Amino acid sequence: MKKVQKSDLIRLEDYLWEIPSSFRPDMRVPARVLASEELLDDIIDDRSLNQLVNVATLPGIQVASLVMPDVHEGYGFPIGGVAATLYPDGVISPGGIGYDINCGVRLMISALKIEQLRNRMESLSKEMYAQIPSGMGKGGFIHLDDAQMTDVLSNGANWAVKNGYGETGDLESIESHGRLEDADPDMVSEMAKKRGSGQLGTIGSGNHFVEVGYVDEIFEPDIARAYDLEKGQLVILIHTGSRGLGHQVATDNIRHMIAAMPKYGIELPDRELACVPFNSVEGQNYFKAMCAAANYAWCNREVISWEMRKAWKNTFGDAGGSLNLLYDVAHNIAKIEEYEIDGRNRKLIVHRKGATRAFGPGFKELPPRLSEAGQPVIIPGSMGTCSYVLAGTNISKKITFGSCCHGAGRRLSRRAARRIVNAPALKEELADKGIFVQAGSFKGIAEEAPLAYKDVNMVVRSIQDSGVAKIVAKLKPVGVVKG
Amino acid sequence: MAIEYKAHTADVQMVITAKSLEDLFMLALKGMGNIICEKGCDTTAERTSSETIHLEGTDVTNLMIDFLSDALSLSYIRKTLFCAIRNIQITENSIKCEISGYPIQKMDEEIKAVTYHGARVCKNEKDEWTVSIIFDI
Numbered sequence: 001m002k003k004v005q006k007s008d009l010i011r012l013e014d015y016l017w018e019i020p021s022s023f024r025p026d027m028r029v030p031a032r033v034l035a036s037e038e039l040l041d042d043i044i045d046d047r048s049l050n051q052l053v054n055v056a057t058l059p060g061i062q063v064a065s066l067v068m069p070d071v072h073e074g075y076g077f078p079i080g081g082v083a084a085t086l087y088p089d090g091v092i093s094p095g096g097i098g099y100d101i102n103c104g105v106r107l108m109i110s111a112l113k114i115e116q117l118r119n120r121m122e123s124l125s126k127e128m129y130a131q132i133p134s135g136m137g138k139g140g141f142i143h144l145d146d147a148q149m150t151d152v153l154s155n156g157a158n159w160a161v162k163n164g165y166g167e168t169g170d171l172e173s174i175e176s177h178g179r180l181e182d183a184d185p186d187m188v189s190e191m192a193k194k195r196g197s198g199q200l201g202t203i204g205s206g207n208h209f210v211e212v213g214y215v216d217e218i219f220e221p222d223i224a225r226a227y228d229l230e231k232g233q234l235v236i237l238i239h240t241g242s243r244g245l246g247h248q249v250a251t252d253n254i255r256h257m258i259a260a261m262p263k264y265g266i267e268l269p270d271r272e273l274a275c276v277p278f279n280s281v282e283g284q285n286y287f288k289a290m291c292a293a294a295n296y297a298w299c300n301r302e303v304i305s306w307e308m309r310k311a312w313k314n315t316f317g318d319a320g321g322s323l324n325l326l327y328d329v330a331h332n333i334a335k336i337e338e339y340e341i342d343g344r345n346r347k348l349i350v351h352r353k354g355a356t357r358a359f360g361p362g363f364k365e366l367p368p369r370l371s372e373a374g375q376p377v378i379i380p381g382s383m384g385t386c387s388y389v390l391a392g393t394n395i396s397k398k399i400t401f402g403s404c405c406h407g408a409g410r411r412l413s414r415r416a417a418r419r420i421v422n423a424p425a426l427k428e429e430l431a432d433k434g435i436f437v438q439a440g441s442f443k444g445i446a447e448e449a450p451l452a453y454k455d456v457n458m459v460v461r462s463i464q465d466s467g468v469a470k471i472v473a474k475l476k477p478v479g480v481v482k483g
Numbered sequence: 484m485a486i487e488y489k490a491h492t493a494d495v496q497m498v499i500t501a502k503s504l505e506d507l508f509m510l511a512l513k514g515m516g517n518i519i520c521e522k523g524c525d526t527t528a529e530r531t532s533s534e535t536i537h538l539e540g541t542d543v544t545n546l547m548i549d550f551l552s553d554a555l556s557l558s559y560i561r562k563t564l565f566c567a568i569r570n571i572q573i574t575e576n577s578i579k580c581e582i583s584g585y586p587i588q589k590m591d592e593e594i595k596a597v598t599y600h601g602a603r604v605c606k607n608e609k610d611e612w613t614v615s616i617i618f619d620i
Contacts, residue, residue, distance in 0.1 A: 046492060073492045075600035075617045099596040099619050135589075194560050205593040206620055244559055247595045251552050254599070258545060271545075271599035413490035414620060443591070483593070 001269070004049035006040070009033065015466035016399065018064070019053060026269070027056040034400060035069040036462045042411065042454065043071055048078035054269045055083050059277075060090020062341055062348060066400055068355050069462040070409030070454060074098075076272025079354035079410070082403045085278070087336055087347035091266070092283045093275035094257065094290070096351030098332040099250040101290055102297030103208075103241030104175070105378045105406075106328035107389065108305060110312070111321035113232040114214040117478065120315060124212065125438040125479040127311040132203060132210055132304055135440035135483040139198040142303065149193050152200065153185035156295030157328075160302035165201070167325075170302060172367040174328040175357060176335075178298040184288035188245070189252050192289075196245025196296055201303035205440070205483030207407075207448055208240040210308060211380070212479040213387065220472045223391045226373035227326055229473050236312075236323060237387055237475070238304050239380055241332065242297035249293045253286040278349050287334070294333055301328055326389070327376035331356045331406035339397060350401050358392030358404040358469045377469050381456035382408045383437070383448045383482070384430045387475040388460045396468035404469045408456035417452040418443060436479040444482055486514040494598075494620050500613045504543070507604065507612040508550060509568045512582060515551055516566045518618065519558060521591045524566035530583040532563045537579045543604045546578050547614055551597040554582055562586060595619040 001024075009017040012032070017040060019031040031052040035043060043049065048071045055065035055077055062084045071080030076095040083096050117124075133140050142165070144152060152159045157178025160166035171177050203210060215233045218224045229235075242249075257274040260282045261267070266275065276282045305325065312320050334351045341348075359366075359375045366375055377390040385408070396402045412420070423442035426449055430437055439445050464471045484506055489496040497514045501507040516524035534557050540546040554565050565584035572579045596619040604614045 075491075075494060075598040075619060191556050191560070195556065206595075248556060251556070251596050255545075255549055255552070258599070259541065271602075274599070410492055413492050413494070415488070415490040415495065441591070 001050060003047065004044070004053065006044050015462055019049065021056065024053055027053060029056050029061050030064045031056045032064040032066045034066065034462065034466050036458065036465070039069045039454070039458055039462055046073040048073045051076065051078040052081065054273060055081060057269060058083060058085060058091050058093060058273065058275060059266060060085040062086055068403065068405040069459045070354070070405040070407050072410045076270050077353045080405065081353050082355045082401050083351045084339070084348040084401045087349050088279040089277050090349060091275035092278045092287055092334060092349055093273055093351060094250045094253045094286060095272045095274060096353050097290060097334050098353045099247045100241035100332055101246035101249060102294035102330045103332040104297065104301065104328060104330040105237060105239045105380055106301050106305065107326045107378045108236040108308065108323040109228055109326050110234040110323050112234045112316070114234060114478070115232070117234060121212065121436045121479045124311065124315045125436050125481055127315050128210060128308065128481045129438045131307040131311040132481060133201065134203040134481060135205055140201040142200045144197045144200060149197060150185045152299050153188060153292035153295055154183055155179055156298040157302040160299050160306065165306045166302040170305065170325040173325045174298055175330050176365070178302065178328070180291035180294050182288055183291035183295050185292050187285050187289035188249055188292050192245045192248035192252065195248050196243060199243040199245070200300055201307055202243060203240045203304065203483055204243055205444060209480050209482040210304065211237040211477050213237060213475040213477040215473050216386065216476040217474040220391065220470055223373040223470065223472045226370060227376055227389065227472060228324070229389065235475060236308055237378065237380055238301055238308070240300060240304065242293045243300065245296050246293040249289045253289060256282055257286070290334060294330065298328065327378065329356050329378060337402065339401060348401070352403055354406045355403040356406045357402055358390070358396045359402050360392050360394035360396060377404055379405060379456065379460055380407050382450045382453035383480055384433070384435050384477060385450050385456060388456065388471060389473040389475065390460065390463065390469040391472050392469050393467060399466065400468050404463050405459050408453040408459055410452060411454050412452040414447040417449050418446045420451065421446040421449040435477050438481045440483050448482065484510060486510055491617055495618045496615060497618070498613070498615045500607065500611045502611060504573055504612055505571050507614060508547065508571065508573065508578070511547060511551060511614065511616065512554055512568060513566055515555065515594070516564050518592050518594060519590050520564050520587055523564045523587070528585045530567055530585055532561060532586060533581050533583040534561070535581050539577045541576060543575050544602050546576065547604050548597050548599050548602055548616070550578055551616065555594055555597060592620060
């Protein structure tokens with residue numbers, strides 16, 4: 001199939017580009033890119049826009065398939081993509097959510113300032129490494145029996161709070177309050193449950209991490225005040241998902257859907273886009289299992305927060321104060337949401353794969369302290385650079401189905417990064433900059449080197465200039481624990 | 484017969500060529516094992532663990548991906564690196580075999596999934612079987 005060229009795109013607005021549905025006869029809607037021209041030039045290099053065109057062929061897709069400025073080539077859907085299909089008979093596609101169901105980030109805020117950390121980062125990161133299991137296939141401290149697994153899959157982060165691994169106050173600050181009510185544990189295979197039974201409270205590997213940082217700059221003082229963010233304040237960023245359980249749920253259901261698609265007369269340009277009508281048996285089975293895996297992920301991040309709080313207490317004692325949750329948001333998920341389409345309110349199945357929900361002020365799910373400011377959006381940058389806190393706006397609902405970017409976006413493959421990067425030297429270079437890295441392997445450090453990623457500053461600037469979210473604060477890292 | 488690894492943004496791509504379909508499955512399992520544990524399937528470690536895989540699929544490409552997915556899941560659950568295949572019976576839409584391997588304490592790479600993206604089991608111009616597989620890492 002012909003590769004998308006820049007000349008195939010029409011500029012709709014400064015930061016919005018469109019590949020018209022006439023580009024390929026099987027497209028049902030146009031494909032849109034939210035990015036500055038500079039980032040677009042980079043995006044054109046890989047095949048992510050061809051993948052975006054494939055997404056525009058999904059039955060029931062509404063308005064346009066979309067990618068955010070951190071988009072990069074994936075394996076079916078592009079990473080950084082959003083696709084909204086009509087409820088209830090439009091399709092649901094596990095590939096539009098990803099294998100790591102409810103991969104997401106949360107930001108915890110402390111009462112300490114960067115000056116109070118002094119030379120204790122090394123001891124804090126060693127304590128974090130001891131308390132938070134990370135790395136390849138590493139198990140956690142909790143082993144769930146069948147009844148506990150059912151409880152976790154049904155109740156998400158609530159399970160952690162109820163069982164002493166979390167704090168009640170956290171729940172209101174988690175997307176969907178840490179629990180999707182459509183979850184059905186019976187739709188999760190025994191294989192998936194076995195894989196997840198010993199992994200609660202673990203980070204895993206790849207680009208997952210727990211990072212200690214501080215607020216380097218405030219851009220929106222009023223919103224920052226609502227978010228309780230102050231310049232110099234120490235913060236904790238946690239990035240992980242549903243571990244092996246979520247991977248297995250996706251694997252199981254993509255297989256079932258590939259077998260079921262002929263029954264629904266669905267033909268697609270890529271098997272990895274496998275999908276079925278949302279209201280079909282297979283669609284409902286997947287959705288209920290996906291909700292259960294999402295609940296597992298929220299519970300996982302809550303347990304990791306508990307481990308982090310222990311590491312904090314062991315390092316600083318009572319002087320460290322508490323770690324409060326600013327917000328926890330998913331970036332690999334499908335949600336049923338309502339949007340105005342052609343003047344009518346319609347329920348849609350919004351798939352976000354490497355895209356973050358970014359709802360604006362007044363969104364009812366938000367706790368009162370956040371309601372006027374809008375939903376916090378947490379954007380981790382690459383290791384050793386910086387991360388951002390954004391605030392969603394009501395424009396996002398008009399342009400991007402209430403979504404924005406999820407990170408910096410990879411530009412080099414892991415293999416290429418390993419070839420180029422001298423990991424021990426990078427570790428020392430980061431240490432010279434005051435960033436302490438505790439990792440399971442040098443390979444992992446090389447793969448996550450800053451040069452493997454796009455410039456997160458450019459990505460969030462694109463988001464802000466498009467109007468879908470506002471930049472509230474910039475965070476700088478001082479310590480990272482990764483698998 | 485060859486296993487080749489290629490760069491793919493955020494993921495790992497593996498290209499296998501083999502003289503027979505049986506060898507293609509055998510090499511694919513070995514190639515995946517060597518991603519999970521670097522050179523882990525090049526050793527002479529005694530293969531003390533075995534599991535049976537029996538699958539049906541709409542075509543041989545789906546069979547390949549589903550076979551590797553099942554072997555991957557079993558690797559995580561059994562904490563075993565599977566490297567070899569015994570007693571393989573394969574048709575265009577079914578496979579029955581025994582996979583064997585040895586226990587492992589740690590992994591070098593956590594593969595999230597074996598994807599169907601761009602995968603196609605077919606014969607090349609040299610009449611060898613070939614397939615390209617992308618792993619989500």
